[in-house]
Amino acid sequence: MINRLIEKIQKTGAPVVAGLDPMLSYVPEHVQKAAYAEYGETLRGAAEAVWQFNKEIVDHIWDLIPAVKPQIAMYEQFGVEGMEAYKKTVDYCKSKGLIVIGDVKRGDIGSTSAAYAVGHLGKVRVGSRVYAGFDEDFATVNPYLGSDGIKPFIQVCKEEKKGLFILVKTSNPSSGEFQDRLVDGKPLYELVGEKVAEWGADHCGDTYSYIGAVVGATYPEQGKALRRVMPKSFILVPGYGAQGGKGKDLVHFFNEDGLGAIVNSSRGIIAAYKQEAYAAYGEEHFGEASRAAVEDMIADIRGALEAAL
Amino acid sequence: MINRLIEKIQKTGAPVVAGLDPMLSYVPEHVQKAAYAEYGETLRGAAEAVWQFNKEIVDHIWDLIPAVKPQIAMYEQFGVEGMEAYKKTVDYCKSKGLIVIGDVKRGDIGSTSAAYAVGHLGKVRVGSRVYAGFDEDFATVNPYLGSDGIKPFIQVCKEEKKGLFILVKTSNPSSGEFQDRLVDGKPLYELVGEKVAEWGADHCGDTYSYIGAVVGATYPEQGKALRRVMPKSFILVPGYGAQGGKGKDLVHFFNEDGLGAIVNSSRGIIAAYKQEAYAAYGEEHFGEASRAAVEDMIADIRGALEAAL
Numbered sequence: 369m370i371n372r373l374i375e376k377i378q379k380t381g382a383p384v385v386a387g388l389d390p391m392l393s394y395v396p397e398h399v400q401k402a403a404y405a406e407y408g409e410t411l412r413g414a415a416e417a418v419w420q421f422n423k424e425i426v427d428h429i430w431d432l433i434p435a436v437k438p439q440i441a442m443y444e445q446f447g448v449e450g451m452e453a454y455k456k457t458v459d460y461c462k463s464k465g466l467i468v469i470g471d472v473k474r475g476d477i478g479s480t481s482a483a484y485a486v487g488h489l490g491k492v493r494v495g496s497r498v499y500a501g502f503d504e505d506f507a508t509v510n511p512y513l514g515s516d517g518i519k520p521f522i523q524v525c526k527e528e529k530k531g532l533f534i535l536v537k538t539s540n541p542s543s544g545e546f547q548d549r550l551v552d553g554k555p556l557y558e559l560v561g562e563k564v565a566e567w568g569a570d571h572c573g574d575t576y577s578y579i580g581a582v583v584g585a586t587y588p589e590q591g592k593a594l595r596r597v598m599p600k601s602f603i604l605v606p607g608y609g610a611q612g613g614k615g616k617d618l619v620h621f622f623n624e625d626g627l628g629a630i631v632n633s634s635r636g637i638i639a640a641y642k643q644e645a646y647a648a649y650g651e652e653h654f655g656e657a658s659r660a661a662v663e664d665m666i667a668d669i670r671g672a673l674e675a676a677l
Numbered sequence: 678m679i680n681r682l683i684e685k686i687q688k689t690g691a692p693v694v695a696g697l698d699p700m701l702s703y704v705p706e707h708v709q710k711a712a713y714a715e716y717g718e719t720l721r722g723a724a725e726a727v728w729q730f731n732k733e734i735v736d737h738i739w740d741l742i743p744a745v746k747p748q749i750a751m752y753e754q755f756g757v758e759g760m761e762a763y764k765k766t767v768d769y770c771k772s773k774g775l776i777v778i779g780d781v782k783r784g785d786i787g788s789t790s791a792a793y794a795v796g797h798l799g800k801v802r803v804g805s806r807v808y809a810g811f812d813e814d815f816a817t818v819n820p821y822l823g824s825d826g827i828k829p830f831i832q833v834c835k836e837e838k839k840g841l842f843i844l845v846k847t848s849n850p851s852s853g854e855f856q857d858r859l860v861d862g863k864p865l866y867e868l869v870g871e872k873v874a875e876w877g878a879d880h881c882g883d884t885y886s887y888i889g890a891v892v893g894a895t896y897p898e899q900g901k902a903l904r905r906v907m908p909k910s911f912i913l914v915p916g917y918g919a920q921g922g923k924g925k926d927l928v929h930f931f932n933e934d935g936l937g938a939i940v941n942s943s944r945g946i947i948a949a950y951k952q953e954a955y956a957a958y959g960e961e962h963f964g965e966a967s968r969a970a971v972e973d974m975i976a977d978i979r980g981a982l983e984a985a986l
Contacts, residue, residue, distance in 0.1 A: 447810030495718035501756030514854030545823030
């Protein structure tokens with residue numbers, strides 16, 4: 369899957385992920401109204417609104433980018449019905465040829481991580497048959513429990529040719545509270561980065577490992593350091609746009625081959641129609657606004673990379 | 678909810694949680710067969726098997742203990758259908774008067790943690806109405822992202838009078854890989870424990886905070902140290918039984934009032950019928966075997982506490 373991700377990045381020229389993290393407040397009123405007309409103001413109605421919103425956006429951007437990253441929390445908040453919308457979104461994006469990074473941030477003790485790995489990336493046995501529960505291509509994973517919380521995910525990735533992005537240095541303001549604390553003179557995130565490199569070393573595609581890392585766009589200096597610590601790991605970089613990251617801040621997340629990172633924007637893409645820059649499209653044409661925002665983001669990052677490399 | 682937990686612990690005399698973590702391999706053949714006869718060897722069939730298994734066990738143990746802890750990964754592995762079985766289990770346990778600790782180990786950046794908090798402990802707005810998605814009483818949370826990943830959960834707990842158990846020192850063998858690393862001469866788990874105490878200080882029930890911690894039974898020395906670091910926090914102690922912890926190892930997780938900890942056993946209770954000690958019940962009577970295992974666990978812990986306090 370890491371080979372396929374690279375191939376798609378090269379084909380589109382866009383190391384860009386669209387984060388499908390729909391808050392109901394992002395969903396235009398006409399989409400919400402139509403969903404509530406069919407299912408009422410219920411969890412099912414909300415799930416339908418979110419799904420129709422996603423579908424319209426995906427229909428407008430699928431050809432521009434290699435991957436999407438649905439944030440499962442935004443679906444989980446609507447309970448079982450929300451999870452159905454998540455699954456529909458995953459399946460639809462895959463049907464459009466997009467690689468799906470499930471932003472699930474799971475992680476637990478060994479046997480429990482194994483269940484998460486099976487549910488999101490692998491197949492579960494039921495009697496004499498096997499099924500894929502959510503079936504994303506990549507998943508994000510939390511490292512706090514150490515190797516035996518990670519290895520069951522790696523095992524499933526090996527079997528299914530899928531991949532991981534392990535949280536190393538997250539994009540939020542308080543990420544330093546634990547992640548930046550010094551251990552033997554090194555910040556904890558660097559230790560985690562070293563582990564990611566170690567876990568990834570034995571699990572490589574043609575040029576990059578399928579064990580990647582999450583490092584926030586909001587921390588470019590740390591990104592630069594971590595790029596060196598994990599030379600073979602792809603870095604998933606959230607925090608572009610709405611959270612404050614810009615193209616020129618991101619060049620050090622990439623290797624000299626122009627690869628090694630993929631930058632996520634969520635609100636900046638899916639709620640583009642609410643921004644002044646794209647307001648002219650109007651709420652009705654929110655999909656077109658998203659497409660324009662993706663094009664601008666690609667140009668920003670491509671421009672920064674061309675200037676730097 | 679922390680007041681209610683304490684009240685129920687005192688009423689039952691059992692600081693014990695049953696972990697409802699059903700692997701299909703734990704579900705007796707006759708239960709699986711009945712479910713597959715109705716729904717086929719499908720994800721729905723597996724979800725039905727797991728739900729019927731849970732129901733039978735809950736029917737046999739609900740009066741002995743204050744709380745259950747369903748591990749959501751074991752349901753999530755069966756996709757959307759599994760999540761339905763999870764929700765059914767949560768609702769059923771609550772209908773029997775049990776407190777439900779959702780072992781979800783979620784945690785993300787602020788706005789995403791807010792969505793998880795709403796989905797598991799709070800209510801989500803859909804148009805003019807509000808709904809509770811999964812509606813557990815407590816949730817486990819991962820601290821790797823720091824305060825702004827935790828505070829949205831605390832906010833919802835305040836509104837809904839619910840509670841958290843934050844991962845501090847987990848029960849698995851590799852938990853020390855990051856959690857034991859020294860920061861300014863102190864292990865990271867102790868730093869996290871100090872934060873739990875700080876987060877909890879402003880959010881207290883009558884005697885204990887509703888911000889608790891997870892500390893594995895497999896690390897009694899660390900439990901002793903953490904008990905002092907977080908005097909007002911309840912400690913959820915996994916790892917009893919199958920993972921190796923015993924009653925006498927656990928006394929230091931408690932305060933002198935005999936409170937402050939609640940001990941979880943999963944496999945040891947729900948798959949009791951597979952153990953030699955309870956094999957005489959037979960597979961057909963797996964619920965009775967679970968009841969006997971719970972009674973033995975309560976006696977073990979109560980005996981150890983009486984000897985120590």
